[in-house]
Amino acid sequence: MTDPSAANTPATAPGKIMIKLENLGKQYPKEPKPAVDNLTLEIPEGEIVILVGPSGCGKTTTMKMINRIIEPTSGRIILDGEDVTKADPDQLRRKIGYVIQQIGLFPHMTIAENIATVPKLLGWDKKKIDARIDELLQTVSMAPETYRNRYPKQLSGGQRQRVGVARALSGDPAVMLMDEPFGAIDPITRDRLQNEFLRLQAEVRKTIVFVTHDIDEAIKMGDRIAILQEGSRIAQYDTPEQILTAPANDFVADFIGRGASLKRLNLSRVRDIQLSEWPTVQLGDDHAKVVETLRASDKGFALVLDEQRRPRRWVSAPDLQRGAGRALDEIGLPPEAIVEPQATLNDALNELITANYSVAIVVDASGSYQGIVDIDSINEAIRTMRTDARARARVGLDTDSADEAGQVRR
């Protein structure tokens, strides 16, 4: 990060920039230091950009300046090519969805009335609004006929959060601002809501600025993460992979914490890594052939496959001795820790740690054997990611080079 402008521009910038913050600053009167100090940041269209940082770093202030709930004292906000720094804030906000941690549903209005707020302000006719309410409630997995006329008080926390998201989407804004939207929800519901939200985002492709203090949430939700230091100064602005594998400085490394390698395992999937070779035998093979196979490899046990190449049994040399004369599927241990290619490395690691032989078997959708993930393959994957990231970080310092995805850098 020797070039400061490179730090604030997405390293891989697909499509156009939706939100551009130019030298944005907020100085509260009587405060010695500005809350936001000369921040420049570009947010690409259709991505989730996470602002993450320790308490008091100015991330929420930064987000609230985008819809001018907090007025900046310096700098400019460019929304979709238009300078909105001095635009009518009410008109501006109707075009920007807004979700806060406390949700802020209007308690004296029904769910339908809550969702209808922005469409009414935009002057939609009643039929269109009604249709929109039903559509949005279905989008957030709540049956319209059940929930339309309920009051917020009658909903659980997770349901309120869903309504909050539906309400923010009601005017079909291109941009959404979310301030710790899942912060006040229990961990299990939060995980589910995060997944639902990611699925929803895959459909609607909004440009989202998402504030959190939780680096794990940032890694999970973000297409890009801006790690902010005091005064909203950008410590690193990059994809989760890059931030985990190549932290720009000690602050970022500290903020990610010790679990960086483990967190990174959430980002890559079994299908992306080189699977380990393992001795396999067919169900009908005689013991002598199995012994030979085992002797030929350095592994202590072989995987027995049936005709459809589905894993049936683990057998080792002692198993063969003890079970002389018996069929291969009657000796040894049943196969466990079976994962599919789309599982994350974290899932695979979790499985293989608990398995008897400390390996995870990879099968495709029809259950046929693909290969093995063991601790070595995971190690290797981490090493590769690290080298890749370093290489990319070095490339990032040059100009005009295309990255591996073939996208043209700015």
Added chain:
Amino acid sequence: MTTSVEQVPDLGNAPQAAMAPVRRERRTLGSYLFMPVFLALVCAGLYLYVSTRELGSIEKRALTADTIGNAVWEHIQLAGVSTIFVVLIAIPLGVVMTRPFTRSFRGILLTLANIGQAVPTIGLLALLALGVLGFINVDIGFTAAIIGLVAYAVLPVLRNTIVGLGQVDENILEAGRGMGISKFGVLRRIELPLAVPIILAGVRTALVINVGTATLAAYINAGGLGSIIVAGLTTNRFTIQLTGAVLTAVLALLIDYLAGIAEDVLRPKGL
């Protein structure tokens, strides 16, 4: 816009049985009926007591249906009109005092409202009667009484308006502003409805205060049930005093009861 989306299974929704009711159960019919029945019994008891007494000519003159009916109607007018003025003055004032731009003189206004309540009403009434005599010659007593009552009852409504608006969750207001509702829109559609229960409680207090204090209006010739009590006192007739006092109490309780029902009805749903 499609409305024919497949019904998505609603994941993780709380079972319906676990839903909290929108609002607490309304009062039962019994509790609705208790107060009117009780007050009717008190009036009947008073009637029986008075009608079994030997009444002198003074009592007979003071306790005609006409006099009593007139006094009750005057009393209701005094309390009602003064409360309307209190509402018209105190609620807008409370709204203004909770806006950020009035922060600097909020204290002074509250002090003035406090003075209104701290000054003894009877003294204020006398002063007003004297002062008003100078330039208004119609309905001297009534106008003066109204001014006195308003000054006395502004404080509870003003205080409750300020408290009611102040207790609205900051996050709800921010959500409203963040969605692009104008400042006035947030006040009208969110802040005021959410403050209604507390403001109404203040209005109810003011109304009851006014029913009680309006008895003093008799001293400046503004009529009301106070005039029956005053007549009883000046003529030293216990029956007349008792009738005036009991009717005042009954009227105060009845109005409080009606205001309670109004509170229930006007409170926004969902709170």
